[in-house]
Amino acid sequence: MPAAVAAPAPPLLRLFDATAGLRARPAIGYAVATIGFLVALGLRIAIGDALVGYPYVTFFPVVVIATFLGGVGPGIFAAVLGGLTAWWLFIPPFRSFALLWPETVIALAFYVLVVGVEILLIHVMDVSLRRLAAEEARARALLDAQRTLFHELQHRVSNNMAFVAALLTLQRRHVGGHPAALAALDAARARLDVMGRIHRRLYDPEVAQGGLDRILSDLCGDVVAAAGATRVVCTVRTAPVEIAHHRLVTLSLVVTELLTNALKHAYAPDAPGAVDLSLEVEPDGRVRLVIADDGRELPEGFEQETRQGLGMRIVGELARQLDATIAWERRPRGTAVVVRFPAG
Structure with a gap:
């Protein structure tokens, strides 16, 4: 606020x-x-x-x-x-x-x-x-009281996310030897952890003063650390752009899913690499977000195959909320995901 x-x-x-x-x-x-x-x-x-x-x-x-x-x-x-x-x-x-x-x-x-x-x-x-x-x-x-209540609400929401993530961790112990169920619980817990960090960060006044560049840089650091890709360097470049706060939450979740997907498919375990995230405003007023990696090239039919996965279905729903389009581009070295959406 x-x-x-x-x-x-x-x-x-x-x-x-x-x-x-x-x-x-x-x-x-x-x-x-x-x-x-x-x-x-x-x-x-x-x-x-x-x-x-x-x-x-x-x-x-x-x-x-x-x-x-x-x-x-x-x-x-x-x-x-x-x-x-x-x-x-x-x-x-x-x-x-x-x-x-x-x-x-x-x-x-x-x-x-x-x-x-x-x-x-x-x-x-x-x-x-x-x-x-x-x-x-x-x-x-009145403003001070509202601000206090607002921050208390955000704190409670973040705590609730952490509580649900902890419940998923406890539930994991009772699943037994079901690899698919274990993977689903681990993915859900990881997403809740990231969402909790996004939520706390976006509603932190000190972080908000750092602008969009700091928010996305911290987010990339969280995703890279959560993926265990310690040798992958994430670089963020953002142009001055005004994005409504509620849309910024959705955009952060899109970045999280796409960056997680890039780290998962582009690099072998413990492999070095570089991911470049850029955000700029196009001449028609739309915002252009690009997440480019220098890892393995996409296999033929990758976009169609992954649309059935949970991560891509989440990305698709978030893209609809942003009124965004998403496209994958094969580059001489690596892959780029291009997201275009209205700034308002």
Whole structure:
């Protein structure tokens, strides 16, 4: 289950998120509001008559900064300080709280409207951000729980496969001298062992990060070791291709059966050799898997004869699940099996 990569948040949201801790400590906001008010007052006095008719202009930024860093309380505090001071010092009649119509009323109404909208917008952003953070925390917790359950399920499936394989081993002791039955039990147990390893490997996050090349390389190593072909070297080459996870399990089983078949028929016991496994995307978008060995050539009629065997019947059923075609090619030295299937 690969982890999803979240899109980066806009700069404003990142800044808002970074200052969330300050808004949780109102004392800082009130200090910022007080200092900002004094700075704005000094700047307004220094500018003097150049801003006649704009009594509140230097106080608006203070309200925004105080609300942004401290929350609603410090924002309202800064707005009240700035509004009353501007009314007293910069709205005629000066040094008076006289309410004249329409000059004073309109100026005060405009100020209240602007700072009210500023505080409201920042408050809504703060609430929305906190809700988003809570939702993300719940989503992460749910994802962690699902991942834990998923891995537990995969662990149980692998253990069940190992248990069935062990039962087949025990059952083998009661078969007696029936070579065909013993061979069938041994083949079934070997397939279960390989399937268990495939299952654990495909659902291992560390292995999955290594990509398809690592998955198939480890799989080839398992099959070669299970076949006892210690002198056969398996080389894997894969092109970048996206294969759905459930199809990757089926593909791994196809590789297992075909590689086992190649090791069984192409080489004598303890003989050296080289098997090359390649996977690439063809121009029409289909995936082409080739398993080529340098062992003995196929006898005439090999493909038709082996279709009746259990291994080839398994391969045929798996190929139908992949919507794949399988063909054997005789080469100057050895044999190649070519599997073509859709990538999706």
